[in-house]
Amino acid sequence: MNLVDTMDAVEAGRRLGHDLHRLCRIPPQPCWPPAVREGFEAAAASRAARPRQDDRFVRKWLQLRLGALVRGRAVAADVTVDLLHRLDVSHCPVTREPLTYGTRLGRDASVDRLNNDGAYAASNLAMLSARVNRIKGGRSFDEVLALSRRAEPTSSLAPVEWLRLAVLMLGPAHATQPQAAPALPLCAPLPATSVRTALQQVQRLLTVTAGPAASRNRLLRGLLPACGSVAAEARLKLLADAVHLGLKRLAPGQPCWDVWLQPGLMTALLAWRDALTERAWAHTSWTAGQLAGGQPVSRRELAPWQLATRGYWPAAAPLTRAATR
Known part of the structure; x- marks a missing residue:
């Protein structure tokens, strides 16, 4: 059981007030909820x-909770x-711009929910710029x-920047229906704790291991037994080689994630996946998760997202808006 199950918005407000006094230097604000x-x-x-003195991570945590509270948004215990x-x-x-802190400008670091219909929960969050x-x-x-x-560009973001945002949102947006998730080039690093699709897990493993030949071969030794057929094994080897060569073609300083934007990489990825039976894909997905240190996400583990109420406290209206200085 988690705090979202057992605590209402009023109790969350009281705990927040206690933490505001105990953990930071901010004076009481008249606009805070009662x-x-x-x-x-x-x-x-x-x-x-x-x-x-204030710690910036503690201050951000308190600001996040206060902003969520005044909008009636639930915040999970994690x-x-x-x-x-x-x-x-x-x-x-x-945007790949350096993040700043405390400037109140567009490049300041900001924690955002990737699935807007979910609460603030570890598996639904990313650090983005405020802009x-x-x-x-x-x-x-969609x-x-x-x-x-x-x-x-739309709203000052280039198409490729919108694509990077879509990549971040993909797993959380399809957390309850992963089979409906489209295949996208993994052109952005995924947040450390967010939900990701099985295909994204495989893409990430290939991206971070296929550069050196030795680590690429270790990954293949881990994934090949799950393929279930000679044809699927051959396509996985072709895919790993394609990623290996693609990483070498990147310009100096170019992020490794751009490899998936190169012609032919997504085609090779999907050709390998299409060669797998449903059972082999399930086995491969499980194996990739084990190699990456991940684990399947159950509906019970998604309970703190409060999807039934679109991320709001159950039967609770937003409180009076407030903000910290």
């Missing part, structure tokens, strides 16, 4: 010590300061994918 002020005042009355450390990246995976977060807004995966297929 439950947050109540928790803050209770912590102050207990004479709990306050930190000498959204922690440690999670924000794991999600932290130096560059926005969509990309704002442009994405409430757009669905809308983002459609924008990636236009010839011209």
Whole structure:
């Protein structure tokens, strides 16, 4: 059981107020919801010590919870300061611009839900720039994918940037129906904890291991027994060789993920997958997950997403809007 199952929005507000007093230096704000002020005042009355300075990850965690609370959005128990450390990246995976912190400008790091119909949960989050977060807004995966297929930029994002955003959103958007997920070139690094499709798992493994011949061969030794046929094994070898050569063709400093934008790579990937039987694909998917250290996501594990209420607290209306300084 998780906190989303057992705690309502009022109790979440009280806990947040307590943490705001205990973990950061911010003074009480008149625009905070009553439950947050109540928790803050209770912590102050207990004479709990306050930190000498703020930690940016703690501050981001508190801001995320407060922003979610005033909009009625649920926050799962696995959204922690440690999670924000794991999600932290130096560059926005969509625009590839360096991320900043605390400037209140478009390049500031921002935590966003990838499936807008889900709550704040570890498997549904990514670190993006504030500008990309704002442009994405409430757009669905299908809308983002459609924008990636236009010839011209939309809302200042180029088609390839929309494609990178679609890649990030793909797994979370199809968490309950992975069989409906389209095959996309893995042209962006996936968040450390987000849901990903089985095909993305394979693409990621190939991208990070197929460069050196030795690690490529180790990966093949792990995946080949799952293929189930000589034809599928031959196509996997061709795919691994294609990724190996494609990585060598990248320009100096070019991200490895761009390999999947090269002509022929996606064709080779899909030719291999089409050679697998349903049973062989299931075995391959499981094997890829084991090699990557991942695990299947069950409906029970998706419960903190609150999909039935589109990510909102059950039977709760958003509280009065508030913001930290």
